[in-house]
Amino acid sequence: MGTTPVRAYLLAVGAAVLALAAGCVLFPETVYDGFVWHYFWGPVQADANSALCAVREGAGTTYLYSQSECAAAAEPVAEPGYTLVSEVGYVVVLLVALSGVILLLRKLNIARDTDFFLALVPFFFFGGALRTVEDADDAMAEAALFPYPWNTLLISPVIYFTVFAVALAAVVGCVRLARNGRFDGFYRPLLVVGVALNVVTVGYLFALSLTPGTPVDFYPQVLVATLALTAAATAATWYATKRWAAWVHEGTGIAGLVVICAHALDGAANVVGLNWMAALVGDAGLAPAPPGVGGNLVPKHPVNAAIVDFSQSVFPPVLLSTLGDAWPFLLVKLVAATAVVAIFEREMFEESPRYAVLLLIAVTAVGMGPGTRDMLRATFGV
Known part of the structure; x- marks a missing residue:
């Protein structure tokens, strides 16, 4: 045999x-x-x-x-955070995990189109929101919802495995219910489960911000600024590529837009968190801004920090004082996301649909997860 x-x-x-x-x-x-x-x-x-x-x-x-x-x-x-060695290691683990997931999806006979990818989008957001709960727990000290060692399940990169387990349970459960006749297809129930998880998670953070005596605040102007910058960057990239390089989107369609939006969110959250927090929060006369330089947050990934250092050493002070030093990271994310979308040719989805869909999921998760966390971390002041 x-x-x-x-x-x-x-x-x-x-x-x-x-x-x-x-x-x-x-x-x-x-x-x-x-x-x-x-x-x-x-x-x-x-x-x-x-x-x-x-x-x-x-x-x-x-x-x-x-x-x-x-x-x-x-x-x-x-030290907390990533190093180049750890990031390479996690890429290897990710590739090995993707291979295993492909075998599982073959057994379940699902994930042959981008509808599966779109149904999972709320889970990418959920990962960042759940990570922000851990940030809030750090500030809550003795009143933490997840004390050590349970909070390690919510810290990068372990949280990726936590969210994967939750998403996998949701997928298997929705597939079984659909095949038992409870639902007409499993995409919509899966989407609903993901949205519900976000409502609970973000709702918990919002409830903390309304509770007297907690260190969690709510800065709606930060949320609006991040989403507005994300939308503008996504729209500009989508328009430019559609007009001058339409072939980029031939393989992915609307899924490619989601990929670009996910990485635009990551870049925009960095710009707002690293450069705009002091102006958005400090000038508003609200509670003190989250800890950082001048009320701004600080970069936690080697790539972010390297780009910020590069900006500070290359660009003139007048430009840095006007635009900040994190905006090149947004440009890098947009260029990288567009390049990745261009790789997904139509033939890839025809020859290896599950592998293509899983790559879309992985590429989107590593953008939307950190981006959501940074956005919510700044929005709730944790």
């Missing part, structure tokens, strides 16, 4: 996991402390405990809350 694709996939993934586990057991300081913990689990622990960094000491972890202590600590030291 030959090896089936599912069996081959499980054997390959299982062998890789066992090899990594064996390395952690046989060479704990090198493999676990110096690689797994340093680049992947340590940043999550530091973030979950609101520490500036975490230090691996023997079999335990120490959390530090001052820059001087972190600078003086002996390696391995992990």
Whole structure:
């Protein structure tokens, strides 16, 4: 009896996991402390405990809350956020996970068109909203809804697996109900579930903002500014490509618009959060702006920080004082999203429809998830 694709996939993934586990057991300081913990689990622990960094000491972890202590600590030291090593690692995990999901979707015999992708759009937003709940929990301290270690489920990149599990449960449940005759198709019920999750999550944040004594505020002007900039950037990109490079959208259609909008949101949220917060919130005479430089937020990803540093070193002060230093990130996101959309030729959907749809999902999630989180984080002041 030959090896089936599912069996081959499980054997390959299982062998890789066992090899990594064996390395952690046989060479704990090198493999676990110096690689797994340093680049992947340590940043999550530091973030979950609101520490500036975490230090691996023997079999335990120490959390530090001052820059001087972190600078003086002996390696391995992990700081919240991503590094180039961790981002490459997560890309590898994403590709492996996509392969497994394709096998699952084949078994369920679904996801052969972009309607499935569109039905999942609310779940991309839900991921960012759920991450903002963890941000609010950090500010709530003892009253946190998800205390440590449960809050690690809501911290990047673990939250991607959390949202994936929720979405997978929703997909399987809606497919089963539809095939049992409860619904006429599963796309609409799946869409409703995603919208309902967002109503609950964002509703919880809004309720906190209305509760006296909580550190959660509500700045509608930030939300409006982010959505307006997102809409303008998306419309401009869509119009320009439709007019001068219509071939870009031949394979994706309306799904391509969603991809561009997702990354426009990520870029716009960075511009508003990093450059406009002080003006939008501070000048309004409302509660103090979230912590950052001059009332603005600070970049959390290496790419964001690198682009901001590049802007500050290249552009003249008069331009920086007028437009800020984060707007090139928005341009980069729009160009990258357009380039990705152009890759999805019509033949890709004809030859490998499930793989194409899953790539659309992955590309959109890595834009809309962080973008939603940054937008809501600034909107609710957390």
